[in-house]
Amino acid sequence: MKKCNDSRQRKNPIGRWAVFLAAMAVLTGCGVEKSDGAAQAEETDLTAEPAAEVQSGGFAGESARDAQIDFAALQAENPDIFAWLYIPDTAIDCPVLQSGQADDFYESHDAYGEADEDGAVYIELANLTNMCDFNTVLHGRTGAEEKGPFADLYRFADADFFREHEKAYLYLDGNVLTYEIFAAYERENTSLLRSYDFTYIEGCEQFLKDLYATREMTMNLREGWEGVTPYHFLITLTTQKEENTDRQFVVVAIMTEDAAGTIDRIVAE
Amino acid sequence: MQAALGEEALTVEEGEKWQDGWVKYQDTVYAYKEEILTFLIMGIDKLSDAGEVTEGTDGGQADALFLAVLDPQEKRMKVIGINRNTMTDIDIYDENGEYVSTVKSQLAIQHGFGNGMEESCEYQKKAVENLFYQLPIHGYAAVNMSAIATINDAVGGVEVTVPADLDGFGEMFVEGEQVHLLGENAFWFVKYRDTDVFGSADLRLDRQKHYLKGFIEAAKQAVHKDASVVIDLYQAVKPQMVTDISLDEAAYLAPILADYSFGAEDFHMLPGETVMGEKFEEFYADEDAMFEMILDIFYEKVQ
Numbered sequence: 082m083k084k085c086n087d088s089r090q091r092k093n094p095i096g097r098w099a100v101f102l103a104a105m106a107v108l109t110g111c112g113v114e115k116s117d118g119a120a121q122a123e124e125t126d127l128t129a130e131p132a133a134e135v136q137s138g139g140f141a142g143e144s145a146r147d148a149q150i151d152f153a154a155l156q157a158e159n160p161d162i163f164a165w166l167y168i169p170d171t172a173i174d175c176p177v178l179q180s181g182q183a184d185d186f187y188e189s190h191d192a193y194g195e196a197d198e199d200g201a202v203y204i205e206l207a208n209l210t211n212m213c214d215f216n217t218v219l220h221g222r223t224g225a226e227e228k229g230p231f232a233d234l235y236r237f238a239d240a241d242f243f244r245e246h247e248k249a250y251l252y253l254d255g256n257v258l259t260y261e262i263f264a265a266y267e268r269e270n271t272s273l274l275r276s277y278d279f280t281y282i283e284g285c286e287q288f289l290k291d292l293y294a295t296r297e298m299t300m301n302l303r304e305g306w307e308g309v310t311p312y313h314f315l316i317t318l319t320t321q322k323e324e325n326t327d328r329q330f331v332v333v334a335i336m337t338e339d340a341a342g343t344i345d346r347i348v349a350e
Numbered sequence: 351m352q353a354a355l356g357e358e359a360l361t362v363e364e365g366e367k368w369q370d371g372w373v374k375y376q377d378t379v380y381a382y383k384e385e386i387l388t389f390l391i392m393g394i395d396k397l398s399d400a401g402e403v404t405e406g407t408d409g410g411q412a413d414a415l416f417l418a419v420l421d422p423q424e425k426r427m428k429v430i431g432i433n434r435n436t437m438t439d440i441d442i443y444d445e446n447g448e449y450v451s452t453v454k455s456q457l458a459i460q461h462g463f464g465n466g467m468e469e470s471c472e473y474q475k476k477a478v479e480n481l482f483y484q485l486p487i488h489g490y491a492a493v494n495m496s497a498i499a500t501i502n503d504a505v506g507g508v509e510v511t512v513p514a515d516l517d518g519f520g521e522m523f524v525e526g527e528q529v530h531l532l533g534e535n536a537f538w539f540v541k542y543r544d545t546d547v548f549g550s551a552d553l554r555l556d557r558q559k560h561y562l563k564g565f566i567e568a569a570k571q572a573v574h575k576d577a578s579v580v581i582d583l584y585q586a587v588k589p590q591m592v593t594d595i596s597l598d599e600a601a602y603l604a605p606i607l608a609d610y611s612f613g614a615e616d617f618h619m620l621p622g623e624t625v626m627g628e629k630f631e632e633f634y635a636d637e638d639a640m641f642e643m644i645l646d647i648f649y650e651k652v653q
Contacts, residue, residue: 239367240374267484294439298373298382298483298644 140176140192145252152254159194161187163210165252166202166219166318168262171233177219177251178203179210188222198222199229207274212251212258212336213346215279216288216315223320231320237265237332243301249334251316259338260316263306266297270321270329281349285311292333309335311348372652373645380649385423388485388648389595390475391416392492393540393558394461399589400494402465409470412461413495414540414558415478417487419647425609427566428616428647431559434458435551435633436620438481441473456630457481461492467592481635482644489595495541497590501565502536504583505572508564513556516542536561549624551631559617566612573608580604618643 141158143150145167155162155176164177178201180186187203190196202221208214221231236242249260278284289309293302309315314336321329336344373380393414394400415432440455443463460477464470471492479487493501502508508531516523516538523529523539531539540561543554572579584597595603621639624631 235370236368238370239372240379242368296480296483298641299371 139174143176144174145250146174148257150252152252159192161194162192163253164212167250167252168233168246169248169250170246171236173202173231173233175202175230179206179208181206188220199224202230205274211343212253212314212316213344215285215311215313215346215348216273216277216317218273218317218319221318221320223322225323229320231318234318234320234332235322235330237262237301238299238330240301243303247303249316249318249332256339256341256343258314258336258340258344260334261303261306261337262332262334263303263309264292264301264333265331266292266295266300266302267328267330268295268297270327273317273319273331282311285348306335314344314346373649375641375645379652380645381652382649383421383423385421386648387420387422387488389418389420390471390478390487390490391418392461392471392474392490393498394492394494396466396494397496399496400467400492400592402467409462409464409466410494411458412474412492413458413543414555415457415474416558416562417478417482420603420607420610425611426616427607427610427612428618429559429562429566429612430643430647431555431562431617431619432457432478432481433551433555433620433622433624433633435624435631436481436622437632437634438477440477443473456632468594471592471594483641485644485648489593489599491591491593491595493587494590495537497587498537498540499533500586500590501583502531503533504579504586505565505568507532508536508561508568510539510557510560510564513560514553517544531561531564548626548631551633552624555619559619563612563614563617570608570612573604577601577605577608618647 141155143155143165145165150165152162155165159176159178161178161180162176163179165175166177167174176192178187178192180203184205184207187201189198189200191199192201200222202219204210204217204219208217221234222229223232223235237246243262243265247261249262251258251260273288277288279288289311293307316334316336318332318334319329369381371382373382391414392412394410395413396410411434413434415434417430417432419428419430421428434457436457437454438457439452440457440460441452441463442450444450447465447469457477461470461474464473471490474492475487475490479485510529510531512523512525512527512529515525519538519542522535529535529539540558541554542557543550547553580601581597584600620635621643622633622635624633626632
């Protein structure tokens with residue numbers, strides 16, 4: 082039995098003890114196949130990731146377009162940085178943070194911790210920074226002038242862009258995780274982490290059931306990913322438009338590659 | 351699939367980039383017709399005036415459900431009949447009005463979980479919006495079945511062709527006969543349902559469809575003759591109706607609608623199939639056909 086290797090101490094353990102007390106199903110290995118078995122996750126060749134549009138001027142001059150992230154330098158700027166998110170062909174190439182002060186601190190502060198109405202990409206305290214949760218919810222603002230860190234998320238509303246862009250990469254210190262984006266849709270602007278208890282299998286199943294039952298004309302769902310289960314590892318990227326705060330736009334992706342093999346967890350029945 | 355609207359249609363080049371709300375279906379991109387107005391018309395299973403009741407399950411079921419779709423660009427009205435037994439997400443509330451859970455159940459019961467007034471209507475509207483893939487509904491009118499005779503007679507009665515015999519009514523409703531409905535006859539024609547007969551909700555919905563066609567024709571003629579009929583009708587029905595459409599709005603809309611076209615091809619039924627559930631009939635929408643119907647009625651092609 083392998084426990085999730087939490088290199089960063091959990092800041093909010095409430096409710097998590099149940100994970101260790103309940104009857105367990107153990108996860109081994111993180112590579113998954115599409116339900117049709119036709120498209121097994123490719124081996125991630127980090128160095129081969131396109132570098133054609135390398136741009137400087139991102140946070141601390143850093144970018145994942147060259148498949149290199151210097152975490153020592155990033156954490157010297159701000160120790161709340163624990164990951165770097167990169168989605169090819171979008172402007173999303175940025176650090177991911179978690180504040181110990183308040184869940185929504187980076188809603189109104191940039192990645193340096195300076196006040197900024199566009200904020201930064203962040204996760205809440207209920208999620209682990211080691212990415213071992215069933216569903217890690219990444220928040221980012223679109224911004225009034227659509228200059229926020231997740232403004233480009235809306236590109237996945239475009240059926241063609243969605244079809245042609247499958248990958249998202251999350252760099253951790255000593256690891257890189259590859260995700261396949263399989264759903265993009267609008268939902269009620271409610272907190273996913275408060276609507277579903279992802280620490281239990283039931284909460285994970287309910288989220289998946291609701292996702293597949295979503296009745297949205299504009300929903301994009303990738304064929305072959307109808308069989309996602311609570312034993313997978315998801316990220317949900319979420320944002321809202323300033324003019325329509327009743328709805329949130331979410332892009333959901335499933336981990337298909339864990340380069341260092343550190344992603345694991347025990348699923349509570 | 352409906353043809354795009356010629357010169358008014360958007361083009362991908364003009365749009366430059368993907369626009370909010372565009373839908374791609376079978377290699378064609380569609381845009382929602384923003385100018386469309388959609389109203390939910392509910393017939394509530396109550397024989398008294400509209401009044402507030404305890405929250406929970408006493409708000410009355412929405413036995414008749416129609417969407418009236420007004421397209422100002424085409425000056426055309428379309429109506430979608432929705433089977434009361436359509437299985438969809440229903441929000442369950444307790445007697446204190448607290449949300450309990452969401453279950454799959456018959457669409458008509460959602461209204462009952464409110465207070466029988468605006469709250470019930472809002473619940474029902476939300477359930478229909480969700481069934482129709484978050485379609486915006488701009489207004490609603492919930493009319494107690496007891497008001498049918500009043501409404502019917504206000505427009506001078508309604509001509510219908512009886513689609514199928516109604517047992518128990520003698521020679522009054524014989525299949526294929528043309529009948530001019532007045533007073534209580536209109537009520538029974540619209541309301542009657544023999545729950546011992548499988549598919550009775552479908553049969554009744556078919557009669558309601560015939561009735562609505564006849565009513566719209568009669569109402570158009572009545573408004574053309576005297577536009578104030580709308581005000582009289584609104585006032586007469588008000589005690590038995592809950593609506594978020596004001597008298598001013600109704601009076602404004604009626605003469606405009608009187609000039610809208612509405613033909614046999616403008617009446618659509620939610621496509622699907624009725625099966626027998628454990629206790630009650632269940633209607634399952636044909637999701638693909640429904641999606642195409644929504645695109646056909648509410649969207650236009652982006653060229």
